[in-house]
Amino acid sequence: MPIYPYEKSGKEHWYYAFEVKESNGKRKTIKKRGFKGKTEARKAEAEARVQWEKGSYIDPSKITLGEYITIWLENKRDISPETRSTNEGHLRNHILPIIGSIQLQKVNVSDLEKLIKSLYDKGLAEGTVRKIYNLAYTCFKVATKKELINKNPFDLLEKGDKPKKHRAKFDYWSSEEVIHFFSVLEHRQRIMFVLAIRCGMRRSEICGLRWKDIDFVNKRLSIIQTLRPKQGLKIGTKTDAGYRSIALSNTVLDELQKHRKLIVEERLFCDEYHDNDLVVCQSNGLPVSLGNFDKFWKRILSNTGMRKIKFHELRHTCASLLLSASVHPKVVQELLGHSSITMTIDTYSHLMPNMQSEAVNALDEMLK
Numbered sequence: 001m002p003i004y005p006y007e008k009s010g011k012e013h014w015y016y017a018f019e020v021k022e023s024n025g026k027r028k029t030i031k032k033r034g035f036k037g038k039t040e041a042r043k044a045e046a047e048a049r050v051q052w053e054k055g056s057y058i059d060p061s062k063i064t065l066g067e068y069i070t071i072w073l074e075n076k077r078d079i080s081p082e083t084r085s086t087n088e089g090h091l092r093n094h095i096l097p098i099i100g101s102i103q104l105q106k107v108n109v110s111d112l113e114k115l116i117k118s119l120y121d122k123g124l125a126e127g128t129v130r131k132i133y134n135l136a137y138t139c140f141k142v143a144t145k146k147e148l149i150n151k152n153p154f155d156l157l158e159k160g161d162k163p164k165k166h167r168a169k170f171d172y173w174s175s176e177e178v179i180h181f182f183s184v185l186e187h188r189q190r191i192m193f194v195l196a197i198r199c200g201m202r203r204s205e206i207c208g209l210r211w212k213d214i215d216f217v218n219k220r221l222s223i224i225q226t227l228r229p230k231q232g233l234k235i236g237t238k239t240d241a242g243y244r245s246i247a248l249s250n251t252v253l254d255e256l257q258k259h260r261k262l263i264v265e266e267r268l269f270c271d272e273y274h275d276n277d278l279v280v281c282q283s284n285g286l287p288v289s290l291g292n293f294d295k296f297w298k299r300i301l302s303n304t305g306m307r308k309i310k311f312h313e314l315r316h317t318c319a320s321l322l323l324s325a326s327v328h329p330k331v332v333q334e335l336l337g338h339s340s341i342t343m344t345i346d347t348y349s350h351l352m353p354n355m356q357s358e359a360v361n362a363l364d365e366m367l368k
Contacts, residue, residue: 002016002017002018002045003015003016003038003041003042003045004016004017005038006033013033013034013035013036014035014036014037014038014040014041015031015032015033015034015035015041016030016031016032016035016041016042016044016045016048017029017030017031018030018045018048030048032044032045032048032147032148033147034145034146034147034148062103063103063104063148064100064101064102064103064104065095065099065100065101065102065103065104065107066095066096066100066101067104068104068139068143068148069091069095069096069100069136069139070091072139072142072143073087073088073091073139080228080231081228081230081231082228082229082230082231085230086131087135090131090132090135091135094115094118094119094122094124094132095115095132095135095136098111098114098115098118099111099112099114099115104143104148104149105148105149105150107140107149107153108153108156109153109156109157111153112136112153112154112157113157113161115136116129116133116161116162116163119132119133119163126163126164129163130163130165133162133163136154137154140152140153140154141154170310170313170316171309171310171313171316172309172313172314172316172317172319172320172321173197173306173307173309173313173314173317175321177306177307178197178317178321180306181193181304181306182194184304184305185300185304187300187303188262188283189280189288190255190259191255191256191258191259191279191280192206192207192280193300193314194251194252194255195209195252196311196314196315196318197314197317197318198249198251198252198318199221199246199248199252199318199335200246200315200318200319200322200332200335200336201223201246201315202226202312202315202337203290203293203311203312204226204227204228204237205223205226205237205337206279206280207226207227207278207280207287207288207290208225208226208227208233208234208278208287209221209223209225209278209279209280210224210225210276210277210278210279211260211277211278211279212277213225214248214256214279216253216256216257219247219248219249219250219253220245220246220247220248221245221246221248222244222245222246223237223243223244223245223246223337224237224243227287227288227290229290229291232287233276233287237337243337244334244335244337246335256279259279260279263279263281266283267285270283270284270285272284273285274286293311294311297310297311315336318335318336319332319335319336319344319347319348320348322335323348329341329344329345329348330344332344332348
C-alpha cells in the first residue's frame with residue numbers, strides 16, 4: 001500500500017505516493033504529503049487514483065491559485081450561504097483577475113503586494129480590503145498546513161504592507177433622540193424598533209422571532225430562529241453566541257401585547273393568512289421583505305424627521321445607551337449576543353471613560 005509515515009515537528013504524519021503512466025508512455029509519481037493519519041492518507045490516495053483514471057487529476061505542483069482557491073472555497077463547510085456568496089464575489093472580482101493564473105507554488109510576496117495595491121487602487125473600503133486579504137491568507141494557511149506549499153508567502157509581507165485593522169465607525173442616537181423617535185412613530189411595525197433599541201436585537205433576529213419564543217410570565221424571549229436574505233426563515237443564529245435569552249422590561253412587554261392584539265385583528269380580516277407564528281410579519285402573516293428593507297427604513301426616517309443612521313445602528317444605540325449608564329460590558333455582550341466580551345470592549349471602548357472615572361473614584365473611597 002503506497003502510504004508512508006514521516007516526521008514533522010516531532011509528530012508522525014503520512015503521505016501517499018504511487019506511479020502512473022502518462023499518455024506519452026512516460027512514468028511519473030503522484031505524491032502528496034501533510035496527512036495526520038494513515039486512514040486520511042489512504043482515502044486521499046484512493047481519490048487521487050480515481051481522478052487520474054477519469055482524467056480529472058490535477059497535479060499539486062501545477063495547480064494554479066485560481067483552481068486551488070476555488071476548490072478550497074467550494075469544499076469549505078463552516079460558513080453561511082451569505083458569507084459564501086460574498087467570498088465568491090471577492091474571489092471572482094478581485095483575487096482571480098490579479099493572481100488567479102499563477103501556479104499556487106509560485107505565488108510570491110510580490111504577487112501579494114500587487115493584489116493588495118490593486119484593492120486600494122479600486123478605492124475599496126478598508127474593511128472590504130481586509131476581508132479579501134483574510135480570505136486569501138486563510139487559503140494559503142490551509143495550503144501550507146496540507147504541505148501543498150513549503151512556506152506561506154503572506155508571512156513574508158512587511159507589517160506596513162498588510163491592511164490595517166481599524167475600529168469600525170458607527171453612529172447612534174442619543175437618549176433624547178430615541179424618546180422623540182417613539183413619540184412621533186406611528187407604524188404597524190413599531191415593535192421592530194422597540195426590539196432593536198430596547199433589546200439590542202439584530203434585524204434577522206427580530207424578523208425571525210416567533211410568539212412561542214416569548215415567555216410573558218417570566219418576562220424573557222429566546223433567540224432561536226432568524227430570517228436571512230437568501231435562506232428565508234431558518235432555525236439558527238449568526239453565531240453560536242447568538243442563541244440567547246433576553247430579559248424584557250415592562251415597557252417592552254406592553255409593546256408586545258399591543259402588537260399581538262394588532263396581529264390577531266389582522267388575522268381575522270385576512271382571507272388567506274399564512275400562520276408562521278411571526279411577531280414581525282406582513283398583514284397576511286408572511287415574513288417581511290428584506291429586499292425592500294432599506295427603502296422601508298428610509299421612509300421611516302423621513303416620516304419621523306429623524307437624523308439618518310443605519311437600521312443596524314439602532315443596535316449600537318442600545319449598547320451605547322447601556323454603557324453610558326455604566327452597565328457592565330459583560331451584560332451588554334450577553335444582551336447583544338457578541339461572541340466575546342473582547343469584541344464588545346473593542347467596539348465600544350470609546351464610550352467607557354465614565355466607567356474608568358467611577359472605578360478610580362471608588363478605589364479612592366475604599367483606600368481613604
